[in-house]
Amino acid sequence: MPRHDRDEIARRSGHASWRAAVEATADLPQQEAGRLLGVSHPTIRLWRAELGLAPGAARPSAVDRAAAFRADLQDPRHGSANGYRNLRCRCERCTAAWTTYQRDRRG
Numbered sequence: 001m002p003r004h005d006r007d008e009i010a011r012r013s014g015h016a017s018w019r020a021a022v023e024a025t026a027d028l029p030q031q032e033a034g035r036l037l038g039v040s041h042p043t044i045r046l047w048r049a050e051l052g053l054a055p056g057a058a059r060p061s062a063v064d065r066a067a068a069f070r071a072d073l074q075d076p077r078h079g080s081a082n083g084y085r086n087l088r089c090r091c092e093r094c095t096a097a098w099t100t101y102q103r104d105r106r107g
């Protein structure tokens with residue numbers, strides 16, 4: 001569905017844009033959100049997926065989990081190459097572990 005049609009649908013249901021409409025109804029069951037916005041519930045599912053609001057989106061994303069890890073200096077993963085590279089932590093311990101890891105790899 002072209003973007004302007006989505007926005008038209010959203011305006012008919014009193015929202016500024018389809019993004020605003022999807023976000024405003026994100027907590028409702030798909031059927032109910034569909035009824036409010038005047039679209040089918042598979043459409044709601046599609047729209048939510050496009051905005052990253054798919055079912056299970058309440059679960060923290062990898063990005064959020066990495067941020068939580070970085071904020072918790074007691075986490076045992078600090079001081080690991082994984083912490084530096086995959087979780088993008090730049091604390092002293094992770095940075096040192098990454099330096100060591102790189103040095104060891106080069107031999």
Ligand SMILES: [Zn+2]
Pocket residue numbers: 077078079083089090091092093094095
């Ligand atoms: Zn760290």
